[in-house]
């Protein structure tokens with residue numbers, strides 16, 4: 001029985017929802033992998049797809065928190081070029097942390 005303490009602690013931690021602050025590096029990796037072919041996802045440069053807004057300016061377009069819901073439900077832009085994404089809450093935290101870390105134009 002003695003050995004179970006740590007095991008239970010680990011299980012409790014694993015069961016907790018990931019609501020901690022996002023991981024900026026993970027958010028950047030996600031953006032580079034999934035979004036960079038259309039959006040400018042870095043601190044400078046133009047979007048490869050002209051119509052796609054630059055990630056660094058998202059924070060000036062809407063409050064970033066409003067993206068949280070949109071990302072969780074799958075963004076629908078009505079734009080055929082934009083694929084639908086549904087992100088896990090942890091991925092959203094990471095992405096939002098990364099977006100907030102970028103210097104807007």
Ligand code: HEC
Nearest residue numbers: 034035037038039049051052053077078079081082083085
């Ligand atoms: C195939 C190209 C493409 C990819 C890949 C892409 N986007 Fe987009 N995205 C667009 C275009 C084009 C627009 C502009 C749509 C418009 O204004 O109608 C857009 C708009 C957006 C918007 C603004 C939505 C709005 O309501 O104005 C957000 C947020 C967004 N993209 C997030 C992302 C994220 C996050 C990823 C990666 C997970 C991503 N996009 C990947 C093309 C893309």
